[in-house]
Amino acid sequence: MAVSALELRPRGAVAILDAALRVCVRSAGVWALTLPGGALVTAALLHLTDAVMHHRALELPALGFTLAWLARGLFQGAACHHVQELLLGTGAQPPTAWASLRAALARTPSLLCAVAYLFLFNLLSLSLTLGCAFFFLSSHLVGYAAALRGRGSPLGLYGQCGKLLGPARGNAVGVRVLLLVQGLVFINLHIAANALLYVGRKLLGIDLTFVERFASLDNTAWTVFLVAATFTLFEPLRAATATLLLVDGRVRQEGLDLIAAVQQLPVRKAALVLAALLGTGLFAPPARAEEPPLRERVEGVMGVCEEVPEEDWAHTLDSLGPEEALKFERLVRSVEKDVYDGEECEALGRLEQGIVLAAQTVALERQQKESAQARARDILARPEFQVPEPQSPQDSSKELVPPEPPGLWQRFLDWLGERLKEFFNRKETAPRPPRTNVSGGQSVANALVAILIAGALGVLAWVLWRSLAERRRADGDAGLEVSTQDAATLAADPMNALSRPPEGWAHLADTLAARGEYREAVRGLYLALLSRLHREGVIHYDSHASNWDYLLQFRGRTEWKPPFRELTLRFDFAWYGNLPVGPDGYREFRELCAPMLAPPAPTEPARA
Structure with a gap:
């Protein structure tokens, strides 16, 4: 392509x-x-x-x-x-x-x-x-x-x-x-x-x-x-x-x-039209070396049929290019075969039509050449291709302005660039050829870029190590932390799962179910479940976490995880998906929650 x-x-x-x-x-x-x-x-x-x-x-x-x-x-x-x-x-x-x-x-x-x-x-x-x-x-x-x-x-x-x-x-x-x-x-x-x-x-x-x-x-x-x-x-x-x-x-x-x-100057396109009208002449045998010139052959064919050619046909044939002349010669050979062998002078009509098309081809080539030359002149007239006029030595001497002395920062960059060159070239056995296209400031810029990249990689590595260390420390302290929210936070958000004990949420859910508000009752049971699991250290409750985050951090009994996943799925569809919940749905939700809502069995004191 x-x-x-x-x-x-x-x-x-x-x-x-x-x-x-x-x-x-x-x-x-x-x-x-x-x-x-x-x-x-x-x-x-x-x-x-x-x-x-x-x-x-x-x-x-x-x-x-x-x-x-x-x-x-x-x-x-x-x-x-x-x-x-x-x-x-x-x-x-x-x-x-x-x-x-x-x-x-x-x-x-x-x-x-x-x-x-x-x-x-x-x-x-x-x-x-x-x-x-x-x-x-x-x-x-x-x-x-x-x-x-x-x-x-x-x-x-x-x-x-x-x-x-x-x-x-x-x-x-x-x-x-x-x-x-x-x-x-x-x-x-x-x-x-x-x-x-x-x-x-x-x-x-x-x-x-x-x-x-x-x-x-x-x-x-x-x-x-x-x-x-x-x-x-x-x-x-x-x-x-x-x-x-x-x-x-x-x-x-x-x-x-x-x-x-x-x-585009030597391109010739109109010959394709002429080639389409050659007919069977396209497949004629190639011309022999002893054949006379093309003009003489055309005159001979027209003389046999006693036809008078036009005045400018000879100029047209002389103006044809090599490819067009070869194609026209195949047409002449086909006409010669019909005239000499079959004595059919009607074939001269094809010859005259070929001469007309050849004249059109020459005119089109001339017009295309002139347009291409005009376009090339227009392109060369653009400002980016103009060559400024050379100034005389006197004018250049008058306009010569002494260069400004380098500033303090540029002198510092040049000095630092020289020191860096000496430091990196200290261990070389053979001196390298001087590089004229790199200045001291450019060397300093490249060195600063390398330092910045190394520093960025170091900062990223430090951030990653610190994050992993904090996560390990958080995982180690998760089992010890039961509640991290004070009473003021719980009072400000009455729908927080930790604002009530599990029994309080379960009682509220039964009250709402008795009044026919089953969606709200399902939410109360789910909050009771979160409150119970948090108090037992199975999850770490956070009001900004999602329900599926609790499932990912679940550390309770293995047989409790599938019911907890099913309860989370049903709660999301009922509460966030606005799906209707009936008494049967609430009863099934209550039965799934019952094993996990049950208070832990009291431990017996150790016997002496």
């Missing part, structure tokens, strides 16, 4: 986005390289949201989200490399996803620096400008594609992206604005999910009340899932647009569209 220079043209934002969509539709490798990173970010974001909503420790979820975002950067770089090889690759075999992934892993330090740089740049630019930077600073959209090329310093990524884009920076802004269509995709995903639930409930008769309650925009977990899913679906499009923007910048700066216009 490599693109030749004939297809390279400067394109607008809409054309670039359309081309990116076509690339994503036709290439499965782009999806294979971007979907894993999007899936990791989605899972990590949902885990972090769940921890925030339930007021849990955020160390592990935040660490997981950070690692997922770094992995997403590697996959984005691999996808950009895959699209570039797909469009401009010159290899005999089509590019593979594994080869692109290996190329991205070879640039892992640069891509990780690009991830951190782009995250901080977006955060600071959008917050400090109140969102106005969204419409003015968009060159960093090609950050991963630019980092994969290995040019420039990681700390100057935005400037490097601007240089690679060149005149295509305006297209980057347009593409970023067009990508706001993600909002429409978000809404359509929500509508499609609810439509499927509605069809399942109406046509199939499936009770999806609880699922419909979950798939609502007032549910934070559902909203975060839709945002993450929309973000994941647009990951291939981001990689494709970034690569196409760089290609467009290269076309505008290096004049590849001029190369395409020059390559």
Whole structure:
């Protein structure tokens, strides 16, 4: 699918986005390289949201989200490399996803620096400008594609992206604005999910009340899932647009569209019309070496039939190119066979029609050549192809301004760069040739980047070790902690499971059942069960935890866990799913709770 220079043209934002969509539709490798990173970010974001909503420790979820975002950067770089090889690759075999992934892993330090740089740049630019930077600073959209090329310093990524884009920076802004269509995709995903639930409930008769309650925009977990899913679906499009923007910048700066216009100068297209009218003459035997010139053969055929040719037919035949002359010769050979062998002068009609088409071919070639030359002149007239006039020595001497002395910070960076060079070159046996393209400040920037990466990895390792230590300490103290809520907290929340003893909740449930309020009675029994299990140390009650969290931390008797799971499922469908509960349902719920609600048997005192 490599693109030749004939297809390279400067394109607008809409054309670039359309081309990116076509690339994503036709290439499965782009999806294979971007979907894993999007899936990791989605899972990590949902885990972090769940921890925030339930007021849990955020160390592990935040660490997981950070690692997922770094992995997403590697996959984005691999996808950009895959699209570039797909469009401009010159290899005999089509590019593979594994080869692109290996190329991205070879640039892992640069891509990780690009991830951190782009995250901080977006955060600071959008917050400090109140969102106005969204419409003015968009060159960093090609950050991963630019980092994969290995040019420039990681700390100057935005400037490097601007240089690679060149005149295509305006297209980057347009593409970023067009990508706001993600909002429409978000809404359509929500509508499609609810439509499927509605069809399942109406046509199939499936009770999806609880699922419909979950798939609502007032549910934070559902909203975060839709945002993450929309973000994941647009990951291939981001990689494709970034690569196409760089290609467009290269076309505008290096004049590849001029190369395409020059390559079009010798092209001849109208000969296909002439070839379609040759008939059986296409398969005639090749011309012999002793045959006379084409003009003499045409004159001879017309002389046999006593036909007078037109005045400019000879000029037309002389103006034909080699390919068109060969095809016209096959037509003449076919006419000669009909005239000489079959004495059919009607075949001269085909010859005259061929001469007319040949004249049209010559005129079309001349017109195409003139238009291609005019287009090439227009391209060369662009500002980027203009050569500035040389200045005279006198003018240059007048405008020469002495350079400003370096400041204190620049002198410090140069000094530090020299010290670092001496330190790293101390153990070398043979002196290396001096590098003229790297300054002291650049060496310091690279060293600082390496130090920052090492520090970030150290901080992540420390956070992980601290979180694991706190979890082990919490697991060790879980059996000793029975109640961590004071009387003021319990009094402020009368529906807290610990605000009453298990017997009080059970008595309240029986009272509500006697009045026919079975759903409220089921809730009272479930709170009585939570109160009992907490007091016995089987679970650790927390008003911010979910019912299924209690099932995960259940440490009671093994035969109690299946009934507790069944009770939790019935309570969720009855209370949160708004399913009706009758006297039979309440009685079954009461029977399941009875073994666990029974007070523990008193222990006998030890005999002397």
